[in-house]
Amino acid sequence: MIEKTVAELSGSLSRGDISSVELTQAYLDRINQYNSTLNAFVTVCEESALTQAAQADTARADGLTSPLLGIPLAHKDIFCTSGIKTSCGSKMLHNFIAPYDATVVSRFNDAGAVMLGKTNMDEFAMGSSNETSYFGPVKNPWDTDRVPGGSSGGSAAAIAADLCAMATGTDTGGSIRQPAAFCGITGLKPSYGRISRWGMIAFASSLDQAGPICKSAEDAALMLNAMAGLDTKDSTCADVPVEDYTADLNNSLQGLRIGIPRQHFAEGLSPEVEQAVREALGVYEKLGAQLIDIDLPNNHLSVSAYYVVAPAEASANLSRFDGVRYGYRCDNPVDLEDMYKRSRSEGFGDEVKRRIMVGTYALSAGFYDAYYRKAQKIRRLIKQDFNAAFQQVDIIIGPTSPHTAFTLGAKTDPVAMYLEDIYTIAVNLAGLPGMSVPAGLADGLPVGMHLVASDFAESLLLNVAHQFQLNTDWHRLRATAFEEGH
Amino acid sequence: MEWEAVIGLEVHVSLSTNTKLFSGTASIFGAEPNTEANIFDLAMPGTLPVLNKEALRMAVKFGLAIDAEIGKRSVFDRKNYFYPDLPKGYQVTQLDFPTVGKGSLTISLEDGSERHIGVTRAHIEENAGKSLHEDFHGMSGIDLNRSGEPLLEIVSEPEIRNAKEAVAYLKKLHAIVRYLDISDAIMAQGSMRCDVNVSIRSKGSTELGTRTELKNINSFRFVEKAINSEIQRQQDVLEDGGTVIQETRRYDAERDTSSPMRSKEFANDYRYFPEPDLLPVEIDDTYIEAIRATLPELPDAKSARFVSEYGLSDYDAGVLTATREMAEYFETVARSSGDAKMAANWVTGDLQAALNKNNWDLAESPIQAERLARLIQRIKDDTISGKIGKTVFEAMLEDGSDVDQIIESRGLKQVTDSGAIESLVDEVITNHPEQVQQFRDGKEAVLGFLVGQAMKLSQGKANPGQVNQLLREKMQ
Numbered sequence: 001m002i003e004k005t006v007a008e009l010s011g012s013l014s015r016g017d018i019s020s021v022e023l024t025q026a027y028l029d030r031i032n033q034y035n036s037t038l039n040a041f042v043t044v045c046e047e048s049a050l051t052q053a054a055q056a057d058t059a060r061a062d063g064l065t066s067p068l069l070g071i072p073l074a075h076k077d078i079f080c081t082s083g084i085k086t087s088c089g090s091k092m093l094h095n096f097i098a099p100y101d102a103t104v105v106s107r108f109n110d111a112g113a114v115m116l117g118k119t120n121m122d123e124f125a126m127g128s129s130n131e132t133s134y135f136g137p138v139k140n141p142w143d144t145d146r147v148p149g150g151s152s153g154g155s156a157a158a159i160a161a162d163l164c165a166m167a168t169g170t171d172t173g174g175s176i177r178q179p180a181a182f183c184g185i186t187g188l189k190p191s192y193g194r195i196s197r198w199g200m201i202a203f204a205s206s207l208d209q210a211g212p213i214c215k216s217a218e219d220a221a222l223m224l225n226a227m228a229g230l231d232t233k234d235s236t237c238a239d240v241p242v243e244d245y246t247a248d249l250n251n252s253l254q255g256l257r258i259g260i261p262r263q264h265f266a267e268g269l270s271p272e273v274e275q276a277v278r279e280a281l282g283v284y285e286k287l288g289a290q291l292i293d294i295d296l297p298n299n300h301l302s303v304s305a306y307y308v309v310a311p312a313e314a315s316a317n318l319s320r321f322d323g324v325r326y327g328y329r330c331d332n333p334v335d336l337e338d339m340y341k342r343s344r345s346e347g348f349g350d351e352v353k354r355r356i357m358v359g360t361y362a363l364s365a366g367f368y369d370a371y372y373r374k375a376q377k378i379r380r381l382i383k384q385d386f387n388a389a390f391q392q393v394d395i396i397i398g399p400t401s402p403h404t405a406f407t408l409g410a411k412t413d414p415v416a417m418y419l420e421d422i423y424t425i426a427v428n429l430a431g432l433p434g435m436s437v438p439a440g441l442a443d444g445l446p447v448g449m450h451l452v453a454s455d456f457a458e459s460l461l462l463n464v465a466h467q468f469q470l471n472t473d474w475h476r477l478r479a480t481a482f483e484e485g486h
Numbered sequence: 487m488e489w490e491a492v493i494g495l496e497v498h499v500s501l502s503t504n505t506k507l508f509s510g511t512a513s514i515f516g517a518e519p520n521t522e523a524n525i526f527d528l529a530m531p532g533t534l535p536v537l538n539k540e541a542l543r544m545a546v547k548f549g550l551a552i553d554a555e556i557g558k559r560s561v562f563d564r565k566n567y568f569y570p571d572l573p574k575g576y577q578v579t580q581l582d583f584p585t586v587g588k589g590s591l592t593i594s595l596e597d598g599s600e601r602h603i604g605v606t607r608a609h610i611e612e613n614a615g616k617s618l619h620e621d622f623h624g625m626s627g628i629d630l631n632r633s634g635e636p637l638l639e640i641v642s643e644p645e646i647r648n649a650k651e652a653v654a655y656l657k658k659l660h661a662i663v664r665y666l667d668i669s670d671a672i673m674a675q676g677s678m679r680c681d682v683n684v685s686i687r688s689k690g691s692t693e694l695g696t697r698t699e700l701k702n703i704n705s706f707r708f709v710e711k712a713i714n715s716e717i718q719r720q721q722d723v724l725e726d727g728g729t730v731i732q733e734t735r736r737y738d739a740e741r742d743t744s745s746p747m748r749s750k751e752f753a754n755d756y757r758y759f760p761e762p763d764l765l766p767v768e769i770d771d772t773y774i775e776a777i778r779a780t781l782p783e784l785p786d787a788k789s790a791r792f793v794s795e796y797g798l799s800d801y802d803a804g805v806l807t808a809t810r811e812m813a814e815y816f817e818t819v820a821r822s823s824g825d826a827k828m829a830a831n832w833v834t835g836d837l838q839a840a841l842n843k844n845n846w847d848l849a850e851s852p853i854q855a856e857r858l859a860r861l862i863q864r865i866k867d868d869t870i871s872g873k874i875g876k877t878v879f880e881a882m883l884e885d886g887s888d889v890d891q892i893i894e895s896r897g898l899k900q901v902t903d904s905g906a907i908e909s910l911v912d913e914v915i916t917n918h919p920e921q922v923q924q925f926r927d928g929k930e931a932v933l934g935f936l937v938g939q940a941m942k943l944s945q946g947k948a949n950p951g952q953v954n955q956l957l958r959e960k961m962q
Contacts, residue, residue, distance in 0.1 A: 080532045100525055199532040205762035234534050235764050313762055316564050319575020320529040363757035
């Protein structure tokens with residue numbers, strides 16, 4: 001039962017095959033059994049989850065039939081949850097209890113979902129391996145010596161090990177899609193502005209976007225239905241009508257024009273990953289789609305531009321963590337400056353400090369034009385590349401990551417780590433919707449296929465992903481060690 | 487050497503919106519510390535700003551009032567610095583694309599001439615909270631009630647030449663924002679604050695000298711004193727062969743001196759960049775014109791109208807339009823009494839004196855416009871004399887009852903009964919035979935003395951016109 005998709009579980013719940021309390025208990029048992037190995041959850045809310053589940057069962061008995069009613073869910077620990085610790089993977093917030101719910105959290109609550117707990121993540125979402133978490137790294141269920149990807153590694157590992165039915169993530173440069181790829185599951189980063197950022201602890205405001213981490217494209221559509229939509233509390237939230245994202249799932253792909261970016265199949269891509277993605281593209285051809293080679297000529301600049309813009313915004317976003325009002329404060333400060341310096345030096349980890357320094361430098365007098373302003377120009381060029389591409393094609397497909405999950409501790413050079421997101425970052429810079437779906441195995445590890453659509457074309461994106469999943473079983477594969485009953 | 491000063495003002499006014507600039511919290515002066523601060527004002531992680539549209543409307547209104555370019559696309563920026571009363575670690579302000587661009591206003595100088603002073607820009611930004619350094623046993627207290635309140639920072643061109651012009655500029659700004667009803671602009675409460683940039687140069691020079699910035703000036707009077715003191719200080723430095731250092735100085739009004747706060751070398755690098763949590767604000771002509779339609783008559787226009795419509799002198803019109811309240815008060819008195827000149831005299835004279843003496847705002851005056859108008863009517867219809875009018879006015883300050891009732895109950899009504907006046911006149915003629923003879927010998931001036939005697943006998947209540955006429959008749 002625990003391996004089923006949300007769509008399937010929703011059917012089981014409505015038929016009365018199982019109650020939400022039973023389902024919730026089953027996941028809680030799984031968490032109990034495997035979390036010490038995986039370190040996917042930082043907080044488990046056993047009591048409140050069972051209360052929510054009982055309420056969902058009552059609501060269902062009273063005739064309520066929302067598709068997410070009673071479905072157990074995990075939130076990335078970046079979303080504020082009223083009365084429950086929200087740490088953002090940092091010592092800085094290890095004791096922080098938000099007095100309010102993020103919009104994403106309230107929307108799932110309103111839909112009747114059951115919150116099992118909060119998932120581990122790279123500190124302040126800064127990382128591509130989940131190794132920067134103050135609470136220790138998350139392990140990849142496919143090979144516990146390997147990273148799950150990051151920064152939403154806890155959510156991805158929890159889905160891959162069936163510790164929950166669905167999970168939330170956030171994606172600033174690939175933080176949903178890359179862990180989804182490494183863990184062999186489905187992850188969607190919607191268009192910038194599609195989902196409210198209210199209550200989601202900011203890393204880089206102009207790039208951050210929440211999204212679903214789940215077991216199928218259909219589940220992503222069901223989750224997006226609950227998450228998307230205008231929120232007057234977030235000025236950057238788009239006033240674009242919310243569709244029923246399940247409506248177009250079964251559209252035919254006959255005549256679909258798929259763009260294959262040459263720059264995503266170039267040097268640096270592992271041959272096994274390339275082979276898996278090429279085979280997946282073959283599936284699309286059989287479904288009537290047309291493959292067209294395209295260029296994204298400025299793609300090679302995306303990582304550099306990102307590592308100016310994102311740290312610059314982060315350097316300001318993280319200024320509020322000063323030890324004054326909440327969060328970590330150093331012991332016995334002698335004066336204000338000492339309190340600032342030590343609270344921040346002791347409260348933040350190395351990667352966070354590195355990015356604050358990079359961002360501060362990039363915005364400094366005399367360097368602004370050379371870094372920040374230039375990065376913004378590159379950002380516009382990258383957006384233009386995509387605009388031009390979408391004149392020719394309906395969707396762009398390539399690998400999510402150049403390789404499969406790497407070993408814990410393997411990447412010690414920060415720049416090598418930054419290059420992890422070489423295929424995903426441009427999508428954030430351009431504000432487009434992107435998705436990773438399992439497309440095969442390479443040496444026994446999952447390969448992710450990256451799909452990108454034009455602004456707010458989430459329905460098409462989900463349709464294209466869903467059709468692939470109707471014709472393949474990669475998204476159903478589980479690591480043997482975590483198969484049910486194992 | 488003869489020196490001339492170059493002065494520019496940066497004026498912050500608190501916009502009187504009901505809620506803060508980016509959060510829905512009420513903005514109330516003087517509330518208990520930290521009771522008007524919500525999760526956004528506390529910079530809780532995950533909170534986001536939403537622009538208060540009323541603040542934008544007020545800024546545009548100000549821009550239109552000073553005939554400024556209105557930014558059709560304004561952009562908010564983050565100004566980064568650490569301070570405990572700045573909870574986000576950055577202030578949201580507008581750097582390159584302010585809502586209000588170049589404009590100007592006119593100041594009147596004491597010699598009756600006028601000058602245009604350019605306004606470089608006016609931008610919207612959020613206020614910081616307050617740090618309280620006393621009563622916390624070596625610690626500091628932070629009050630975030632003020633944090634996030636909307637401010638309009640109005641930056642002048644460096645076109646002001648002396649302290650008096652600076653005060654005139656400041657008073658004009660004060661009048662405009664009060665007329666527009668966009669700020670209380672009370673300097674003592676900090677809802678209008680002023681930083682002054684001063685430099686001096688040899689007269690006639692076109693180069694600018696090194697400037698200093700004076701902070702912490704909280705009254706019009708101190709602005710004048712602070713500028714004069716700084717001009718003198720710079721002059722002393724230069725004449726002693728020294729150089730002026732670019733720095734920020736704190737003015738101490740009590741000792742009338744300033745001391746350095748920080749020099750340029752220690753200035754913060756604020757690392758401005760566009761605020762990614764807010765989209766650029768786009769406004770169109772329809773929006774601007776709708777606001778223009780709500781503009782009230784402004785001080786200069788009102789003053790000109792008072793001259794043409796009521797025949798007031800430029801000076802009186804200027805005084806009466808200095809505040810919107812005063813202008814409205816005057817117009818009510820003028821219209822209800824039917825005599826604008828008398829209204830102007832009473833308002834600028836006795837009323838103003840009473841306000842000054844008691845340190846009252848116009849709103850606190852016990853004599854409302856309609857009551858003063860009634861008093862003027864009673865003088866005009868000869869119920870009382872102008873002189874008794876002053877007595878009635880004094881009584882009205884203490885006694886809130888009806889003007890007629892005051893006149894009646896205190897027996898101040900003018901004597902117009904010809905029999906009564908005749909007997910007064912007879913008594914004066916009997917008592918002053920010498921002066922009567924002088925009058926009959928052609929010394930006209932003596933009549934005034936005799937009238938005065940009769941008025942004195944009547945305790946001021948006799949109608950002076952009637953007394954005058956009857957005396958003449960009787961002495962023929």
